[in-house]
Amino acid sequence: MYATAYVWAKVLRHVEERLDAVTVSAYFDDAEVVELNEEQLILYSPNDFRREFILRRYRDYIQDALKEIFNSDAKLLVFGDEELKAYKQKENPASAMDFNPQFSFENFVVGPSNRFAHGAAIAVSNQPGQAYNPLFIYGPPGVGKTHLLYAIANGIRRTNPNANIVYIKGDQFTNELIAAIQNGKNIEFRNKYREADLFLIDDIQFIAGKETTQEEFFHTFNKLYEEHKQIVMTSDRKPSDMLTLEDRLRTRFEWGLLASIEAPDYETRMAIIKTKAQSLGMELPDDVCNYIAINVTNNVRQIEGTVKKIMAYRDLNNMPLDLQNVSVAIEDMFKTGSGNTLPSPDLIISQVCKFYSIDENTIRGTEKTRGTAEARQVAVYLVRKLTNLSSPDIGKVFNKDHSTILYSINKVESMLKSGDENLKNHIRDITANINSCL
Numbered sequence: 001m002y003a004t005a006y007v008w009a010k011v012l013r014h015v016e017e018r019l020d021a022v023t024v025s026a027y028f029d030d031a032e033v034v035e036l037n038e039e040q041l042i043l044y045s046p047n048d049f050r051r052e053f054i055l056r057r058y059r060d061y062i063q064d065a066l067k068e069i070f071n072s073d074a075k076l077l078v079f080g081d082e083e084l085k086a087y088k089q090k091e092n093p094a095s096a097m098d099f100n101p102q103f104s105f106e107n108f109v110v111g112p113s114n115r116f117a118h119g120a121a122i123a124v125s126n127q128p129g130q131a132y133n134p135l136f137i138y139g140p141p142g143v144g145k146t147h148l149l150y151a152i153a154n155g156i157r158r159t160n161p162n163a164n165i166v167y168i169k170g171d172q173f174t175n176e177l178i179a180a181i182q183n184g185k186n187i188e189f190r191n192k193y194r195e196a197d198l199f200l201i202d203d204i205q206f207i208a209g210k211e212t213t214q215e216e217f218f219h220t221f222n223k224l225y226e227e228h229k230q231i232v233m234t235s236d237r238k239p240s241d242m243l244t245l246e247d248r249l250r251t252r253f254e255w256g257l258l259a260s261i262e263a264p265d266y267e268t269r270m271a272i273i274k275t276k277a278q279s280l281g282m283e284l285p286d287d288v289c290n291y292i293a294i295n296v297t298n299n300v301r302q303i304e305g306t307v308k309k310i311m312a313y314r315d316l317n318n319m320p321l322d323l324q325n326v327s328v329a330i331e332d333m334f335k336t337g338s339g340n341t342l343p344s345p346d347l348i349i350s351q352v353c354k355f356y357s358i359d360e361n362t363i364r365g366t367e368k369t370r371g372t373a374e375a376r377q378v379a380v381y382l383v384r385k386l387t388n389l390s391s392p393d394i395g396k397v398f399n400k401d402h403s404t405i406l407y408s409i410n411k412v413e414s415m416l417k418s419g420d421e422n423l424k425n426h427i428r429d430i431t432a433n434i435n436s437c438l
Helices: 004-018 021-028 048-070 081-091 115-126 145-159 170-183 186-194 211-226 247-253 266-279 286-295 300-317 323-329 345-356 370-386 391-398 402-417 421-436
Strands: 032-036 040-044 075-079 135-138 165-169 198-202 230-235 257-260
Touching: 004 021, 004 032, 004 048, 004 300, 021 048, 040 048, 048 075, 075 081, 115 135, 115 145, 115 230, 115 257, 135 145, 145 165, 145 198, 145 230, 165 170, 165 186, 170 186, 170 198, 170 211, 186 211, 211 230, 211 247, 266 286, 266 300, 286 300, 286 323, 300 323, 345 370, 345 391, 345 421, 370 391, 370 402, 370 421, 391 402, 402 421
Parallel strands: 040 075, 135 230, 135 257, 165 198, 198 230
Antiparallel strands: 032 040
């Protein structure tokens, strides 16, 4: 059976050969494949006009392409928001949290950089609440932490289909707590997490510095731990490096097992490249795999993205997979090795907003509550400190005049010089979050 990404690329190429490629791109750029098999292709598009246009103009072309690939009369359906919601409710009951089955222990490429964490995750999956509790997996972005979280969930789901598995990201935990407080649903919020058999929390570092969130998580952790329910957390750093994390949480995170994952070494990168290529229906020559492994070194996510880009170039440009073509196709994805990559203002603002749990529109707006004012000033200060933008350019980013930008920068610098430890720690944590995304 062909991989979904491979079939969808073939379908788009088939349509582009018969119609204008630019127009096709315009109408399919936000389309997502919901289901694809020999019987039907279900697409999701959030735009009413585009859905109607796809069905009216492209249905026959798409169904012809599917017939060539599957040799069967597969039908095209295009869902909007309501149809997609109904489809998901039908396929996945609300009482069961679903996890992508592709994220399994079998599909996880093991090497020296992740072998310890992989073994610990398997042990937790086999003996939840007994082997290592909590399990704390830490490492830079894109090295497989979330893959292991999902693999644990899928493993436990196989042996115990009725297990109450709850997954959440650190910043989402904060946002849900805020919504529960605003709507008077604290009990429902607490029940959701404190009745879990397996509690998985990704990017736990985002709760650091948030007093109410840490208080709520402390009591949730205690209840689950006392009842021998399994807790698994991931982070981009170990607990001792979370400067604004409460000591009582830091010690609890270290009660169980700390397992680090590092960037994959050369041999592991080679294995990841070949495994990913095979899953997409490609066989890459050894010299091509070697070329990718030497030049693309940041993380697993970047390696997988590189292989997907090669597949797209092959299918859309009909190019052979030799070293010369591949080197041209992926040259923009290479790690420069300079260490001088600067964060974008948007990245800085998004990380400040995550830390302070506010909306990005708010930080660029005029609201002047104490929390939003500090967040805005910190964002301005970090954009000035971490980028090469001038003060007028920063003003354009935040929709502020030059004097307001200078005031924000001077305000933060003055507070830091006066010894404001809370602000100092906030800036350190936010900067670490920004650097982990580069």
